[in-house]
Amino acid sequence: MTAYASLARHFGRVSAMSNAIGILQWDSDTMMPSGAAASRAESLALLRVLAHGMAVDPRIGDWLEAAEAESELTDWDRANLREIRRVYTVETALPADLVEASSKAISACEMKWRQARADSDFAGLLPFLSEVLKLQREAGAAKGEKLGVSSYDALLNDYEPGGSSARIDALFDDLAAFLPDFTRKALDAQAHRAEPASIEGPFAIQAQRQLGLKVMAALGYDFERGRLDISAHPFCGGADNDVRITTRYDEADFAKALMGVIHETGHALYEQGRPAAYMSQPVGHARGMSVHESQSLIMEMQACRTPEFFAFAAPLMREAFGGAGPGWEAEAMWRRATRVERGFIRVDADEVTYPAHVILRYRLEKALIADAMPLSELPAAWNEGMQALLGITPPNDRLGCLQDIHWPSGGWGYFPTYTLGAMTAAQLFDAACRAEPDTLPGIARGDFAPLVGWLRANIHAQGSRYATDELLTRATGRPLDAGVFKAHLARRYLGA
Amino acid sequence: MTAYASLARHFGRVSAMSNAIGILQWDSDTMMPSGAAASRAESLALLRVLAHGMAVDPRIGDWLEAAEAESELTDWDRANLREIRRVYTVETALPADLVEASSKAISACEMKWRQARADSDFAGLLPFLSEVLKLQREAGAAKGEKLGVSSYDALLNDYEPGGSSARIDALFDDLAAFLPDFTRKALDAQAHRAEPASIEGPFAIQAQRQLGLKVMAALGYDFERGRLDISAHPFCGGADNDVRITTRYDEADFAKALMGVIHETGHALYEQGRPAAYMSQPVGHARGMSVHESQSLIMEMQACRTPEFFAFAAPLMREAFGGAGPGWEAEAMWRRATRVERGFIRVDADEVTYPAHVILRYRLEKALIADAMPLSELPAAWNEGMQALLGITPPNDRLGCLQDIHWPSGGWGYFPTYTLGAMTAAQLFDAACRAEPDTLPGIARGDFAPLVGWLRANIHAQGSRYATDELLTRATGRPLDAGVFKAHLARRYLGA
Numbered sequence: 007m008t009a010y011a012s013l014a015r016h017f018g019r020v021s022a023m024s025n026a027i028g029i030l031q032w033d034s035d036t037m038m039p040s041g042a043a044a045s046r047a048e049s050l051a052l053l054r055v056l057a058h059g060m061a062v063d064p065r066i067g068d069w070l071e072a073a074e075a076e077s078e079l080t081d082w083d084r085a086n087l088r089e090i091r092r093v094y095t096v097e098t099a100l101p102a103d104l105v106e107a108s109s110k111a112i113s114a115c116e117m118k119w120r121q122a123r124a125d126s127d128f129a130g131l132l133p134f135l136s137e138v139l140k141l142q143r144e145a146g147a148a149k150g151e152k153l154g155v156s157s158y159d160a161l162l163n164d165y166e167p168g169g170s171s172a173r174i175d176a177l178f179d180d181l182a183a184f185l186p187d188f189t190r191k192a193l194d195a196q197a198h199r200a201e202p203a204s205i206e207g208p209f210a211i212q213a214q215r216q217l218g219l220k221v222m223a224a225l226g227y228d229f230e231r232g233r234l235d236i237s238a239h240p241f242c243g244g245a246d247n248d249v250r251i252t253t254r255y256d257e258a259d260f261a262k263a264l265m266g267v268i269h270e271t272g273h274a275l276y277e278q279g280r281p282a283a284y285m286s287q288p289v290g291h292a293r294g295m296s297v298h299e300s301q302s303l304i305m306e307m308q309a310c311r312t313p314e315f316f317a318f319a320a321p322l323m324r325e326a327f328g329g330a331g332p333g334w335e336a337e338a339m340w341r342r343a344t345r346v347e348r349g350f351i352r353v354d355a356d357e358v359t360y361p362a363h364v365i366l367r368y369r370l371e372k373a374l375i376a377d378a379m380p381l382s383e384l385p386a387a388w389n390e391g392m393q394a395l396l397g398i399t400p401p402n403d404r405l406g407c408l409q410d411i412h413w414p415s416g417g418w419g420y421f422p423t424y425t426l427g428a429m430t431a432a433q434l435f436d437a438a439c440r441a442e443p444d445t446l447p448g449i450a451r452g453d454f455a456p457l458v459g460w461l462r463a464n465i466h467a468q469g470s471r472y473a474t475d476e477l478l479t480r481a482t483g484r485p486l487d488a489g490v491f492k493a494h495l496a497r498r499y500l501g502a
Numbered sequence: 503m504t505a506y507a508s509l510a511r512h513f514g515r516v517s518a519m520s521n522a523i524g525i526l527q528w529d530s531d532t533m534m535p536s537g538a539a540a541s542r543a544e545s546l547a548l549l550r551v552l553a554h555g556m557a558v559d560p561r562i563g564d565w566l567e568a569a570e571a572e573s574e575l576t577d578w579d580r581a582n583l584r585e586i587r588r589v590y591t592v593e594t595a596l597p598a599d600l601v602e603a604s605s606k607a608i609s610a611c612e613m614k615w616r617q618a619r620a621d622s623d624f625a626g627l628l629p630f631l632s633e634v635l636k637l638q639r640e641a642g643a644a645k646g647e648k649l650g651v652s653s654y655d656a657l658l659n660d661y662e663p664g665g666s667s668a669r670i671d672a673l674f675d676d677l678a679a680f681l682p683d684f685t686r687k688a689l690d691a692q693a694h695r696a697e698p699a700s701i702e703g704p705f706a707i708q709a710q711r712q713l714g715l716k717v718m719a720a721l722g723y724d725f726e727r728g729r730l731d732i733s734a735h736p737f738c739g740g741a742d743n744d745v746r747i748t749t750r751y752d753e754a755d756f757a758k759a760l761m762g763v764i765h766e767t768g769h770a771l772y773e774q775g776r777p778a779a780y781m782s783q784p785v786g787h788a789r790g791m792s793v794h795e796s797q798s799l800i801m802e803m804q805a806c807r808t809p810e811f812f813a814f815a816a817p818l819m820r821e822a823f824g825g826a827g828p829g830w831e832a833e834a835m836w837r838r839a840t841r842v843e844r845g846f847i848r849v850d851a852d853e854v855t856y857p858a859h860v861i862l863r864y865r866l867e868k869a870l871i872a873d874a875m876p877l878s879e880l881p882a883a884w885n886e887g888m889q890a891l892l893g894i895t896p897p898n899d900r901l902g903c904l905q906d907i908h909w910p911s912g913g914w915g916y917f918p919t920y921t922l923g924a925m926t927a928a929q930l931f932d933a934a935c936r937a938e939p940d941t942l943p944g945i946a947r948g949d950f951a952p953l954v955g956w957l958r959a960n961i962h963a964q965g966s967r968y969a970t971d972e973l974l975t976r977a978t979g980r981p982l983d984a985g986v987f988k989a990h991l992a993r994r995y996l997g998a
Contacts, residue, residue: 019548026545029529030522037533041727042744048782049522049741052515056552231537245545248538286544 009072010083013090014287016066021286023057025245032244035237036252058105061097070094082281085471086289092167093288099152100145108141112416119414126404128385135414136381142418143375158375161419165295166426168473171372174422177429178365180488182395185362188492189396192346192358192499202341205333209260217260217326218253218267221319225271225305226458228278240266242273242302246285249277260327261343265306272305273298275458279466290469293477295420297465299427300434307357307428308435308494309457314450316340344498348398350405357428358495362395364425367410371418430478432491434465437482505568506579509586510783512562517782519553521741528740531733532748554601557593566590578777581967582785588663589784595645604637608912615910622900624881631910632877638914639871654871657915661791662922664969667868670918673925674861676984678891681858684988685892688842688854688995698837701829705756713756713822714749714763717815721767721801722954724774736762738769738798742781745773756823757839761802768801769794771954775962786965789973791916793961795923796930803853803924804931804990805953810946812836840994844894846901853924854991858891860921863906867914926974928987930961933978 007015027050034046070091073079079087115134122131146157153160155170162169219234232244237252244250251270255263276292284290292298309315316336324334332338346356352363370387373379379387388407393399400406412420435457439445442456449457464481471477475485496502503511523546530542566587569575575583611630618627642653649656651666658665715730728740733748740746747766751759772788780786788794805811812832820830828834842852848859866883869875875883884903889895896902908916931953935941938952945953960977967973971981992998 018544022541022544022548025541026522026526026549029526029542029545033525033529037729039726039728039744041724042741045518045521045741045743045782046525048514048518049525052518053522053549228537230535232535233533245538245541247541248535286541 008076008078009069010076010079010087013066013069013073014086016060016063016069017090017288018286020057020060021246023053023060025248027053027057028243028245029248032250035239035241035243036235036250058097061093066090066094067098082284082289082471086284086287089288089291089470095152096149096164099149101148104141104144104148108138108145108416111137111141112414115414116411119408119411123404123408126402126408128403128408131408131414132382138414138416139374139381139418142416143377146375146418156376158372158419161375162422163419165420165423166474167294167470168475169294169296169422169426174368174426177486177488178361178368178422178425181361181425181429181492182365184488184492185358186395186397188495188499189346189348189358189362192495193348195500196346199341202338203332203335204338204342205329205331207259208257209327211255211257213326214255214260214263217322218264220322221264222251222267222271224318224452225268225275225454227271227274231278232274234267240270242270242277247278249274260323261339265310265343268310269302269306272302275305275461276301276466279462281467281469281471284469289471293465293468293470293472293474295423296426296430297474297477299423300430301461301465303357303428303431304435304438304457304461308431309449309454311340311343311357311498312446312449313337313340314446316343317450318452346499348396350392350398350400351409358499359396361425361428362392364421366391366395367412367421368425370407371413371421375418426486429488429491430486432494433478433482433486434461436490436494437464504572504574505565506572506575506583509562509565509569510582512556512559512565513586513784514782516553516556517742519549519556521744523549523553524739524741525744528746531735531737531739532731532746554593557589562586562590563594578780578785578967582780582783585784585787585966591648592645592660595648596641597644600637600640600644604634604641604912607633607637608910611910612907615904615907619900619904622898622904624899624904627904627910628878634910634912635870635877635914638912639873642871642914652872654868654915657871658918659915661916661919662970663790663966664971665790665792665918665922670864670922673982673984674857674864674918674921677857677921677925677988678861680984680988681854682891682893684991684995685842685844685854685858688991689844691996692842695837698834699828699831700834700838701825701827703755704753705823707751707753709822710751710756710759713818714760716818717760718747718763718767720814720948721764721771721950723767723770727774728770730763736766738766738773742776743774745770756819757835761806761839764806765798765802768798771801771957772797772962775958777963777965777967780965785967789961789964789966789968789970791919792922792926793970793973795919796926797957797961799853799924799927800931800934800953800957804927805945805950807836807839807853807994808942808945809833809836810942812839813946814948842995844892846888846894846896847905854995855892857921857924858888860917862887862891863908863917864921866903867909867917871914922982925984925987926982928990929974929978929982930957932986932990933960 030046030050030053034050038046070087073087111134115131115138118131118134122128142161143157146161149163150157150160153163155163159170162171215234222234223229231247232249232251235250235252236254238254240251240253242249242251251267251274253263253266253270276298280292281290313336316339320334320336320339323329323339346358348359349355352360355363366388369391370384374381374384384407385403389399392406438457438460442460444456445460448454465477468477472480479485526542526546526549530546534542566583569583607630611627611634614627614630618624638657639653642657645659646653646656649659651659655666658667711730718730719725727743728745728747731746731748732750734750736747736749738745738747747763747770749759749762749766772794776788777786809832812835816830816832816835819825819835842854844855845851848856851859862884865887866880870877870880880903881899885895888902908914934953934956938956940952941956944950961973964973968976975981
């Protein structure tokens with residue numbers, strides 16, 4: 007067996023383990039009875055320790071060296087070796103005691119955070135979050151040393167391989183300069199239009215589910231390799247060839263669940279469309295979180311908050327709920343789906359105000375990791391940033407810096423991928439519409455094949471073959487910039 | 503850390519792994535989309551290999567020796583050591599190449615069997631089944647040598663620790679002498695009674711599910727540590743503190759699913775009632791398959807095919823389906839639930855004819871493992887045995903020796919536990935009724951607490967603390983014999 011074949015076999019096993027964990031995690035969030043939580047935590051902890059052991063297996067280093075000298079490799083194989091080396095470098099960068107200390111600090115901090123958020127008690131969270139931050143800094147430093155990048159960039163690289171804060175600074179500064187004025191204009195334009203007619207629930211959950219399934223099918227979701235279920239926090243998870251999405255239903259508002267289903271279906275289409283021959287190999291994985299988020303947002307924001315989508319979907323919605331009247335017209339639905347509003351909570355934000363939430367968090371976490379700001383000053387800095395970027399100040403930390411689980415749970419470096427994803431989605435959708443002129447007309451007929459076919463070929467089936475910049479350049483002609491996203495917002499919200 | 507503590511920690515991990523496998527297996531049978539089968543098989547195979555590695559970890563042998571000399575152990579700890587040694591002896595008895603060859607032969611044979619059964623093609627299955635049998639003989643010989651028992655008894659011990667064919671021969675010969683004549687009498691008595699009134703479906707599946715949930719709750723099933731779902735073949739599975747049961751629904755006959763739910767609830771009550779402090783340790787496991795089957799049959803056959811149960815359940819059934827008329831009376835329902843009929847298929851058999859199916863399989867598999875009969879003669883021997891024990895001859899092998907998956911899937915030594923379980927259930931129920939006189943009156947009110955309380959104390963909470971014979975002797979005053987079972991049948995079917 008060649009060294010490359012040994013590596014491929016080993017990573018097939020890594021994948022089998024990660025699939026097992028993925029399904030158990032899905033089960034924990036959807037099916038598991040409450041009394042099983044402690045036993046399940048034991049099982050997941052054990053499998054994660056075993057998975058980590060497989061990921062840092064010292065044979066990988068030897069195999070890599072030998073395989074990199076092998077001559078009979080395809081371009082895909084070489085890209086796979088590059089990805090394996092990247093993953094192995096990161097996985098072996100951390101000493102075991104740091105991994106364990108970090109895991110314990112995160113568990114304690116997450117638990118404290120639930121209470122602290124409810125009580126709007128930042129002071130109570132501070133010692134726990136300080137510990138997590140300290141260990142994140144250490145982890146960033148250890149990984150950064152191996153990768154030759156700053157601590158923050160090293161943390162970012164866990165979610166966005168190859169990403170750099172210098173790039174993000176430029177992109178986000180561009181957006182941050184554009185958004186405050188743009189948001190005012192969009193709100194002005196909205197205020198000068200008549201309010202769209204509304205509709206009244208309740209909307210039966212079973213009917214919402216059936217509508218969601220119909221739209222998933224139209225988008226091209228493969229039900230032989232996935233499912234739709236319910237969870238408290240919607241997600242796309244599961245395993246290779248078993249890409250499960252969840253939603254939650256609100257009887258008073260079916261649009262929430264439907265848009266959530268469309269968002270997760272976008273993620274799922276990426277996962278289902280990864281290259282079959284490399285499904286279990288690192289090169290067959292999704293490229294990174296910004297591209298992943300672009301695939302959910304290209305569906306939710308670019309494709310399905312359009313007049314074309316509502317031309318297709320409004321009749322389905324009327325049929326699903328027996329709806330009739332002005333609020334059920336496609337135009338009114340589209341207007342309601344593109345409403346702009348300044349708010350404190352990121353997850354409730356619309357696409358115009360969302361980037362401000364992200365830019366704020368990105369700037370703060372970068373400063374905190376660089377030790378350029380004491381953690382105790384976070385609430386004040388948060389509120390100042392909200393005022394500067396969004397023009398509102400949270401009345402308390404529950405609606406401010408305590409709202410997200412990312413920092414307590416050790417997800418430092420994750421936030422920027424949301425807005426990078428939104429920008430990438432705009433740039434990809436624009437390219438798809440140019441390459442496949444039937445993209446928008448297709449959506450109006452409920453035919454997503456032109457769009458999804460283009461995404462399959464240009465994004466999904468490419469896995470991690472190329473670096474993010476090269477992937478985007480091959481698909482759209484250039485690396486990411488804020489231009490198309492700004493133009494998209496201007497067109498949709500100012501009619502420009 | 504003492505050697506005992508090291509063992510306990512190790513078996514805690516073994517349990518965490520087995521819980522992971524249990525949930526993934528449950529998911530495969532209930533939730534998994536078809537396209538995920540290959541990926542799931544990889545995950546399960548990997549986890550099983552890792553689980554086996556943990557079970558044969560050579561440190562176990564060292565810890566055992568040291569722990570057996572430790573003085574600060576409770577009776578439970580000592581029983582745990584005994585169980586660990588038993589399991590370790592069996593797990594380490596087989597060479598790795600035999601485990602692998604057997605696993606491959608079983609996979610191939612199971613696949614062939616599905617087709618061979620459909621085609622009634624024993625000749626086509628023969629080479630595959632021969633290979634499985636050959637490897638089962640080798641496994642039995644290897645384990646038997648370690649345990650100091652015959653090959654067949656060694657295989658039997660995987661399901662029935664401490665069981666012996668000498669004991670089973672005596673019990674089954676007793677039954678086999680009794681049953682043919684008794685069956686004739688029961689059928690005669692039945693023929694002389696008026697047919698019970700029937701009821702007409704369809705019975706909505708949602709209503710069947712709700713009825714099942716109500717009856718599960720009455721039986722004492724803990725929904726915080728389990729679920730009810732649908733699968734092609736009903737089972738009780740899952741994990742510690744996560745005991746999930748399944749059923750399948752037939753719109754034409756709700757009794758099938760309901761009796762299935764009651765049966766699996768019996769298994770689940772055992773699993774949920776295992777000793778909490780030893781839940782993850784070998785001594786906390788269920789005692790063996792005959793005791794396990796006794797817990798399902800004590801619910802399905804002893805408690806819930808009684809006039810008392812139908813006095814409680816008939817109103818629930820009428821309410822569930824809006825039923826009215828003579829077929830919905832408790833008496834008619836009970837009569838239909840205790841109907842006797844000679845048939846070819848074991849899984850469709852009633853409690854009077856079921857033992858004949860089992861005794862036939864037991865005698866045949868014992869002869870085949872002992873190489874006392876060529877496998878090619880199985881169909882003829884099967885048909886002769888059916889004629890002798892049940893008075894009917896299958897028209898083909900699909901309805902004969904090809905009907906069960908046990909032999910193709912390597913489950914040799916399992917069959918006798920079904921009828922040992924039925925006999926054990928009768929003996930336990932009889933003892934429960936004597937110890938708790940409110941057992942049957944309670945059931946008539948839907949109050950299963952007297953019965954389940956007695957089972958909890960005498961069986962469930964005992965785990966594997968005692969050998970089966972001792973467990974039964976402590977609970978009923980004597981080891982298993984066929985007497986109570988025969989008396990139960992005579993009372994129910996002959997009014998004797």
